[in-house]
Amino acid sequence: MLLTKLHIPQPKEHVVHRSALFEKLNEGLNRRLILVSATAGYGKTTLVSDWIIQNKIPTAWYSVDSRDNDPFEFLSLMINSIQTVNENIGGKSLNLLKSPGTAEIKYIIELLINDILSVEKEFLLVIDDLHLINRSEIFKTLSFIIEYKPQNFKIALLTRSDPPISLARLRSQNELMEIRSADLSFNEHDITDFFNRKLKLGLTRNDISLVELKTEGWIAGLQLTAITLQNKDNISEYLKSIAGDSRYIMDYLIEEVLNTLDNETRDFLLKTSVLDQFSGSLCDAILDKNNSQQLLESLEKCNMFIVPLDDERKWFRYHHLFGDLLKQRLQIKHKEQIPELHKKAGLWYEAKGFSLFAIEHTLKAGSSEKALQLIDNEVDSLWETSQYTIILKFTQHLNENEIISSGKFGIAYAWVLIIMGKLDVAEVFLDKLQTSIKTDKSNGARNKLLGRLYETYNLLKVFSGDVEAAFRYSKLAIENIETNDVLWNSWAHISYGESNLLRFELNKSISSFKIAREKAQKVDNLYLNLIATSKTAYVLKVKGEYTKSLELCNNLLETFNADSKIEEYRIGLLSSILYSIIGYIQAEQGKTEEGIKNARKGYNLSRGVLSLSFQAYNALLLAETYYKSGEFNKALSLIEELEKIVNQDIAQWLYVLANSLKCNLLILLGEDEKALTILNRRKETTKNHNFENYFYNVAIARYSISQKNYSESILLLTDLKKGLKSHDAFELLAEVKLLMAKSLLLANKREEAIISVLNCLKCTQSDHFNRIYINEGAEIESLLREIGQRKKVSSTEKLDAVSSSYLNVLIEAFENEKKTSKAATENVLSARELDTLKLLAKEYSNQQIADDLFISLNTVKSHLKNINLKLEVDSRTKAVEKAKELGIV
Structure with missing residues (x-):
């Protein structure tokens, strides 16, 4: 990460202080959101940075670039920026973000918000260039933060286009302060101040009016106009020659600017435009120069649309619009030199240890072979930390044969395709990749990659529901993954254990999970240890060995609690499945109240986990706990909620368990026809296996008894x-x-x-x-x-x-x-009270309830009183909450 993205840009020497806009921004600090939205060149960044500096506002600044479209990267950088204001905020959240997949984004944000809440001091977060973000997940994250942020936390978004967040609602609630292009445009007074007082150009009133007419107060156009006016003998005549709309003015003016420069400076501007950010050292490297730092400082003093990214003036970027126009001209004038410029940039970044930047420039240079060598060194780390967006980004610059030629990268790419649900594409690609790996004459590389390839095939077959194929590939992965390839080896044993579970080879399943657990402990991988242990505990439960299962879960929980290196929030996330299993067994053993409490704890903790299958696993165990406790309606309600998450193709065994449990519940509740529909649908499946057969056949037997x-x-x-x-x-x-x-x-x-x-x-x-x-x-x-x-x-x-x-x-x-049961029956709501409660849940008023049920207002009040009494609550809101918890509505 380049920390220059987190520095507040310093306003230029000749900046015009916008006091009226400062007042609006000050007022915005009392609103939920400040939005500065205007097209390029209207001075959004300059306005806000100048306001912050003039008013000494504690500010975290985050300048977005196009690389930040990964939700984890975006949130990580945002938290890093906040830590420039207070280093105690966001530590827990950042640790979770270092291991994508460990926790759900929403949970990580909640941790961040709680940290901010604990700090009394007010501060502002500015997110600049937000228009470069296009991922809906990131906008959902921002919406959540804006909705639930504490009062001491202020937010300003700077963008060329309105972000897809609930602006209309914020506007209607007077919680939005907006500054638009019309607000930012320089009026005649501002233009006079800029040209005459700041730059000492001595324009007449007619000249000022003409400039305003031509540029419509567009600040980028005004700045470029100011540069072109230098040394003009007849300013008035020159101003009359400028014509066209704003974009053509910009094209014309920049051409004029470039023509006024010496060859060295013009060449410098064009060729460094290949860089998104640059330093003197980097510019020297790509241009074979030794004076780039002096040139950069000179360009900044000349207001040449160069933005410093740190206080030391070591890193810079071009104003985005200016940079885009420079790139266009570079394509026209020096197209043949562009690959070499990228190549040199890649070499510089590689030498400095910025591997991902090195890969990006090397790919743009067209040096695929070199890029693949660099990727080969980074791909394991990217895969382990689930940075799938970056893996996909690299593939955009490579053809299929090039990706296949790098077996390790090819496997990671196939893994990402599967995760994205592109199973058909992944399977075709994997088949080609397998052919390439098997024909590789380098035995060492071939042997290492084959095991990973088979493990990826296993993932594909698990997602597509082909259990026997998944078993076959998991076995091949075990046989071929090298022992020292610990992470892949551990996953292979977990996959093999799961495949044996689906075949109902329970003892083999436990043996495989045990090996995975030992390997995870050997390398101190907490996540893999948890997965292997919880799966072992589940299989022990299926075997009816409750005592051993409880012992395994409790021992790992004790390990978590005793290990001071494991932070409390991680213990909660990782232990959710353990609490769920413990709760289920306690309920079965007759400790229903304690069991439900633990199963609910596990379920609630799992809501912070990113993996849907992990969430579904905990939800299923809670439903089974309700079932064991005799609370059939609650269990059924949870199963129906679970159906929104569980998909037969990506969670085969969870799908089987959820459906078989639903059948049992429906039969126990006397809804045999609904159960029969599920059982008939099961007959149409083509990939049945022992696990599925046993659970479904038990449901069929129960249905037969009911009939x-x-x-x-x-x-x-x-x-x-x-x-x-x-x-x-x-x-x-x-x-x-x-x-x-x-x-x-x-x-x-x-x-x-x-x-x-x-x-x-x-x-x-x-x-x-x-x-x-x-x-x-x-x-x-x-x-x-x-x-x-x-x-x-x-x-x-x-x-x-x-x-x-x-x-x-x-x-x-x-x-x-x-x-x-007798006590519950005596306390049950009457039919009319239940009708009232259902309307209450729809947020009907007393009058609406009365109208809908054709009863008087007094009768409604009487029903509400009885409902509160029977549900042991003191308000209509709590009545609805309690009813939902009990499964009544």
């Missing part, structure tokens, strides 16, 4: 039981055994049903399964009670294998469930 097709459900459950037992999947096996018991009991096969429950109890008692019995209802309760009675009067191997205390806990849980 009283007991022989069908018994047959299906028998097959499921054999398969799940062979995979050690005891959590799902326990559910199958209880569904088998229900089927047998309802089919009048009571003894077989009792045996099925006994077999289930034997498997679940050591890990304290609880809610799995409660949610299956009265049939299971009756069987448990009968088993309890039999234990009192007889002794068999199966009966003795079941703990009496465990059995009593389950029977007591059924009693407590009935008491809770």
Whole structure:
């Protein structure tokens, strides 16, 4: 990063102080936003920088350039600029931005806003040249900051075009101070001040009027006019010769300016226009000179549209419009020299350690081979930190064969295509890349890249939902990625573990996650350690080994808390999935209140994570926790919200779990037809696998029971039981055994049903399964009670294998469930109160509710009073919030 982007540009010596506009800007400090929006050359930057300096306003300045269209880069630079005012602001946010993908932008902004809130001192943030930004995500970030910024934080945006943020709303609320081209235009008084008092040119009143007429107060035109007037014998006649609209005036004037310069200076201006920012040393390097610094200082003194970027006057840039016009003329006059200029700039940046700038200029020089060598050194870092925008930017200057020739860069490019959802393009490209790598005669490079290639294929197949292909490629990645390629190697083992999970090879899955975890710990990679550990804990849950799963989660949480190097906010983000798993298991073990609390904590923490699959994972676990706790409507509501995130193509196993859970919930809530629609849709899928088959078939068995097709459900459950037992999947096996018991009991096969429950109890008692019995209802309760009675009067191997205390806990849980349900029923809202609450949620007034329900205002007030009483709240707003939390509306 060039820190020159964060310096306030210093106004020129002959600047005209705009007191009237200063007053408007001062007033703007009391508004939510200052917007200075005008076309090029109207002095936006000069006005604001002069106002800041004259009024000694503490200011963070950020000059945008076209490279800043990456949301993470934009926010990083913005925070860096704020730290020039107060170094204590934004530290946590910057650390998160160094690892893109760790946290959602919104969460990072919230951390930043909280930091600003803790500082009492007022300060201003100026973002200059905002028109160079075109990413909607960045404007969403700005909108969020403007909406929620503290009072002590002032914002000014300088741009050539209005940004896509809610200006109309800010304007209607009198929270916007706008300065436009008409405000910035010099009037006759300003022009007189500039030409006569500042520059001592002695223009007549008629001359001033003519200048105003010709330029319409356009400051860039006035400045260029002033330069061309130097040494003119007949100023009035010269001014009459200037004609045309503003753009033609600019073309004409700059041509006039260039013609007044000596050859050395003219050559310097044209050839340095290839640089977005420049220093004396850099200009010397591309022009083979040794006096560039003196030339730069001279140009600045002559008001030659050169903007200093630091207080030491070491780095500069051209006024954007002036720079663009110089580039046009360079293309006309010295087109053949442009590649060589870029080549020299690239070499200078490379020597100074500015690798990304070096790559950019080398690419523009057309030196693809050299650029690819530089890219090869940087691509791992770009990939690891998810700087996908930069990777794509480099590809714009290369053809497909050139990208393929650099296997490492080609793999990173393919990865980005997949992340962007361009699966077809990625697959064609990967096939070509594979051919190139396999035919590479350099065995060392070939072997290193093949493993990465297979891991990228794995990502493609996971996104497209082809599980068997994903498994095959994850295995190939394991076999081919070198041991010392730790990051890729760890991901390969995670992928292999996930592929085995989808095949329901649970023990193989755990073994692979364990290897990934050990590798992550070896290189102290917290994120990979968390991913591998949480996935291991999840598989242990599926195996029904709750004690081991809880131990793994709690141990890692303790590690987080004990490690002073891990900052508190990162602990929160990374531990979200651990809390979610812990909450789910606690709920299953009967600690529903504690379980929901932890699962909700995990869910809320995950909202700050960028990865949608990570968010969906936590949302699903919270829905399952609600399901285990008997809060079926809440679980269903969350699943329906989850459907907006989860996509079958990019989160196959989450999609399966969400749909199977939804089917179970719909059946338990008596909405069998809706469940059948989902199950029928499942039959149309072409890429079914063990994971999908087991979970969907359990849902099908539950549907069969609801339709009283007991022989069908018994047959299906028998097959499921054999398969799940062979995979050690005891959590799902326990559910199958209880569904088998229900089927047998309802089919009048009571003894077989009792045996099925006994077999289930034997498997679940050591890990304290609880809610799995409660949610299956009265049939299971009756069987448990009968088993309890039999234990009192007889002794068999199966009966003795079941703990009496465990059995009593389950029977007591059924009693407590009935008491809770009765209390909830007594406290439930009436139909009319529910209607009122729904309208309340739509923000209807009391009169609107009365009109809509054809009741009196007094009746509405009575309903509202009862609603508040039953929901234990004291306002209509809180009533709606509580109702949403409870899943009532």
